[in-house]
Amino acid sequence: MAATTLLIELGVEELPPGAIDSLSDALADGIHRGLTEAEVDFGEIRAYATPRRLAVQVAELGDKQPDREIERRGPALAAAFKDGQPTKAAEGFARSCGVSVTELVHLETDKGTWLGYRERQQGETTTVLLPAIVDKAIAGLPVPKNMRWGASRVEFSRPVHWLVMLYGSDVVDAELLGLRSGRTTRGHRFHAPDPIELAHADDYLDVLEHAWVLADRNLRRERIREQVLAEAEVQEAKAVIDEELLGEVSGLVEWPVALAGSFDERFLEVPAECLISSMKANQKYFHLLDEKGRLKPLFITIANIDSHEPQRVVEGNEKVIRPRLADAAFFYDTDRKQPLAARIDGLASVVFQKQLGTLADKAHRSAAVAAFIAGRIGGNVAQARRAAELAKCDLVTEMVLEFPELQGIMGRYYATHDGEPAEVAQALEEQYLPRFAGDAIPQTPAGQALALADRLDTLTGIFGIGQRPSGTKDPFALRRAAIGVLNIMIKGELDLNLRELLELAAAQHRDLPYAENLVEEVLGYMLDRFRAWGQDEGIPAEVYLAVRARPVTKPLDFARRLRAVHAFTQREEAAALAAANKRVSNILAKQADEVSRQVDVSQLQEPAEQALYDAVSSSRGRVMPLFAEGRYHEALDILAGLRTPVDGFFDDVMVMAEKDTIRRNRLALLSDLQALFLEVADIALLQQ
Structure with missing residues (x-):
């Protein structure tokens, strides 16, 4: 069958920049799915998009279905x-x-x-199939909000003005979204406003580039990056390229042109984070740093036009940013007129959750838990308590109300201005760490105590009112809170008992409707997060299950066991010892009475059982001190040496001997063997 290129392009009014990538990918996926279901052969599918168009190009598309x-x-x-x-x-x-x-x-x-x-x-021709395939793909787009235009009842994210459907050099006849398909596209709104006739689907990218449009999203993004870096070099500065901002700017332009502007140096008296937030959120500017990493009074904007008078474009942007930065300076000056502590009473009017009270209530609860944790980790109890009291005060400042992403950061600035201890000020920012996977954890004891206390308060409170997260809904981000607690304890090497902390956190709440079994429920939920945590470290689920089977409530200890058991599974002896432990578990589980671990040496009759007893006794003396110190890796290396006597025992010894005393003694020996491994994990579960 003959094959050629297919081009589909929807010409629209400016799409929301945050939706362009998802819409573009979804359109390509829909075309891919439709062609696959129709059993038409095709090659690579490429998705293109700009603010004014969504396009898909399909290479080597067959001309018909197979018979x-x-x-x-x-x-x-x-x-x-x-x-x-x-x-x-x-x-x-x-x-x-x-x-x-x-x-x-x-x-x-x-x-x-x-x-x-x-x-x-007979297979149907591709051109006959395409209208229905494209129509279905468009109907399946994740449009944030549909709209109508003119007298039409057609709905889409934005008004649609043209439709290109070319199979090679031929137009695919179709009527979609109220438009008849054709070969006419449009270039840049200002540089090339006249209609453009496409001779062939392969010409798409080249024709548009000559019409001042970079339709390839990735190429446009990288062109912006290159221009920003180059312009920063001209300004003898370092550009900070935020990938999220880069993607958003790419969704705003078709022909990017980087231009550098400046602002009044007096604004540098305002914290850099405030100025950066204002430039990014309001104007989509990239900020610049000097050689010491300090903010320079410069910015780079991306214009959607190659102006003959670029300086006028720069001046327009400078004029726009000036009042924005002035607002930030005003907020900063206004907020500092009263100390952060003066806002504590104001938290009583801000609801955290209607059943759990206000932010003032949350601060009071967190203060008790943070003080306790600080005492356990060698921190300053008074500073941890003070940090918890001030933790949410910046949420009611003008600056954070305008720029919520500055929560914690402004708390640190304002606390420092008020003369609070340096660790208290730092803790106000660190309370939100880690914010995402791989993020840093708090470095100060007060910050660690506050970050843990705040999350534990949320977890116990939300569970306590019966709003446990489901598979799809987690409005209070409890999964992230739980994983944050684990990461702080593990990376910070904090030897804390999670059950103890949850009991304390739960006790701070009053009249929780689901208080019964609350601690065990939250504890189980949090320890279950170790499955995903382990997978991120390449640790398989069966290792997690082996450790989870033991009553371990210290996250740092849990992580050490996971890593040790995972390393143990790489040893040659692991499979045999796991199988032996599985066999031991099955034997002991069938006993009606509890099996003693006291072995009577005088009842050891076979050389193989004597050898196993000697090996177990010798190993116990070596590994118990290691267990006490949490050195599970070394302990399991020693226990790996039990493989030979264990194999010999099962090869040569009848466990269920007829004589009761001998049978019980052998069961006791197996129970003693099992207990050694259970000090780390139930390795019998590694057989699953």
């Missing part, structure tokens, strides 16, 4: 003929197929012989 052999099964042969003559069932089946009975065939199956019909169905 198919259709097989229909009719009545069983025994029911199709009687005395050599076709029955009504056979005749009816033949009529439904449009043939005579003589044209039917016999189909042999494992359930007998049936009357059947085979025909070759």
